[in-house]
Amino acid sequence: MTTANITHPRPAAPPASPEKVVIPVSGMTCAACQGRVQRTLSKTPGVVDASVNLMMGNATIAYDASAITPDALIERIRATGYGAELPQENQTAFEEQAARDAATAEEFRELRAKAWASGIAGVLAMLLSMPLMGTMTAGHHGPVADPFMRWAMESMTPTLRSALPWLYEIPAPVLSWGLLLVTLGVMAWAGRHFYTRAWAAFRHHSADMNTLVAVGTGAAFVYSVVATVAPGFFVQNGVAPDVYYEAVIIIIALILTGNAFEARAKRETSTALRALANLQPKTARVLRDETEEDVPVESVRADDMILVRPGERVPVDGELTSGESAVDESMLTGESLPVTKRVGDRVIGGTINRVGAFRYRATTLGETSVLAQIVKLMRDAQGSRAPIQRLADRISAIFVPVVVSIAVATFAVWFVAVHTTGGGVGEAAVRAFAAAVAVLIIACPCAMGLAVPTAVMVSSGKGAELGVLIKGGEALQRAGDITTVVLDKTGTVTEGRPAVTDVEVVYNSTLASEEMLALVASLETMSEHPLADALVRHARDRGLPVDTPEAFESHTGRGATGVVRGRALAVGNEALMQDYAVDIAPLRSAGHRLGDEGKTAMYVAIDGALAGVVAVADPIRGTSRAAIQQLLRLGLDVVMLTGDNKRTADAVAREAGITRVVAGVLPAGKVAEIERLQADGRVVAMVGDGVNDAPALAKADIGIAMGSGTDIAVEAADVALMRGDLAGVVDAIRLSRRTMRTMKQNLFWAFAYNVVGIPIAAGLLFPITGLLLSPILASAAMAFSSVSVVMNSLRLRRFRAATS
């Protein structure tokens, strides 16, 4: 093979800066092809320099962009009879999904048409060969070699003879040659891809399902042609010149039918993903210069103002700027109730606006939008490999050559067996041949190849529907093995947002609790402590006047002091009160009780005297308790980790129904705690918020990030939950376990099918039961085996969330 680049620089002075493009050219097989493309390009006006490389199969072209476009260059190359296409780059997730769908749909249509045509041809072939039966020498049945076919056709003969008597008038040679031509036609059209693909694979020293079909049907066909062309040769050897024509056609028809079903079932495995991709609206109503304008979503820019009416889909991600509404986010989060959106809230592209109209500002667009990220994540997950597949991969790699070897050995054993037990050479060859062909046809590597990927496809789609994004086959497999679930307290078991739970004022106080709260909230506006935010929010929600303090001082670990509306204020713990010599006796027992309930109690002193106590706590999520019960029922150990003190932690654990608590853990300690559990031989899932818990999520066997529905691309997490809800953890684990079961069933079936089917086809049972498999029945079994695996995976679509 030559590697020479033929380069013909054009003599004319090139323009200042020619554009350069590399166009892959396909179909070039020799130096002459290369020369032809080269000459054509060099003669094209606007081309400065062209170099065609045969080995690389491409053309590097420098051209004057003002004179010619890359598309025109491609047209020129195509005109020479070779293929050329600009490389596709940076497809968006949506485009790629659309391309895949189109390819699968096309594949299905083509297979269906071919299956129908070959099925009809099969019936025609049967009709043509029926009159030939019984015309051969006595002791032989006639020209139909396949035992199943012979049985079927013999039972139909009387009916046909009375229905179409003229068929029996046609001379036998005409019928034989007619059959040959019909079969050749089916092989050349409907079955063509089996042979071309088998050949292509063979050239690469590899073999696949096509190899088996091609060798099996090809051998049967060649055998039949010899019987038709030179029947004398068979008769001399004492064998009827039986043919396999109908068998070849029907095998091709059955396998095509199986492939068509498989293509359709495979398409269904990605239904969920397709549904997600279709959520993306095509247009957005953008406000530009105070006029509404419908524009394609691709042309929406960040910071565009978008208007959404009730019942419409939110076109892109953004932040609400005016109006209020309830938005149905169920398609992305699995959350069935509409979510209220107010000014400042985030809305996600693809969700449905239910009631009010609102305006919002576009933020993330295109590839970075939430929907596009989910689609990409799902596509990556669906394409990823589960470790359980490795065994199947190893077997697939050697499967076909091994099966071909078994078929050859089958031939030899049958030949020798028949011959040494009194059969003639001809009979021995015929029987041996049928068994060898049956082995080639029944063996099916496809079921093994489909066992795991189809289950991953269906289950990750199902997960996405439930708002559980499992990032790939490996994560699925490990999630199925989890024994211990570690929950971070804050933001996971609890809301993660402290709220004021109790307000008490000293008995006989002249100050109303509202008034005290207003003062405390005003002071806390200056504080950056997370608890301060809860106080300010609480006061504002009640419409209390919140001012800016005249003076403010923060006391780390104790609280804050300052002056509000001329009054001296101290808000903090017992230690702070002691520092300011405030007697807390009247409220000490109340303070301790609140502490026992897991709340943070803050004493309030005004002008040096105790005024009251305010308690703030991080409330437990409404769904936590039920979800934890379900985790326990799944046989999992549940451990809660928290940086809080033991008292607070215990109170939360009690309420949530958790018995094992590790309190007072520093962020680094979380990783150590997970390592300790893993050292015990446990498979640990860590559930956290994905930001603060990233190291622990990464350390755990499975990191589960509780999302707010927008930050799904958490690197450290293996599973991202779209909903801030522990129920997603339950769904993730249940779905993973169920998926693993499906994969194991599929693999078992695929292995067992071949392990049982191949020996039967080889005739191993013949000495005992007289059972021999006809190649036609073998092809039906093969077609069924891969379809059944895909169907079993599709059963995962019926998975239901435990909590919805």
Added chain:
Amino acid sequence: MLTALNGIDWLVIAAAGTTILWVNWYFFAAERAPVTAAAGAAGGPQEVTVAVHGGYSPSTIRVKAGAPVRLLFDRQETSSCSEEVVFGDFGLRTFLPAHQTTAVTVTPPKPGVYEFTCGMSMLRGKLIAE
């Protein structure tokens, strides 16, 4: 009634044995397609076109480690077997539309062998980075 093996039986056995040996040699041991060096165009990434048709040709590609490699997968068939190409080491999985060329750019970080396969691991190729 059993008769002893005669000439034709031995012939069949010998032919079958030879065929089995050849099949196993051809698919497992025979030398694969020759190595193609990726051309490092000035300034641009190393580039090579890989025809996808029942396999990858070339299937073994020598590249420079540490520099980006742009592989142009020219899928010349509709067989669904080859609709995806997977670079496991790079966590990359790309859909290859039929009868189109799809560019995949990877950068082998250090010398070594980086395998790429089809979606079902049936078709195999490798980058030898040095």
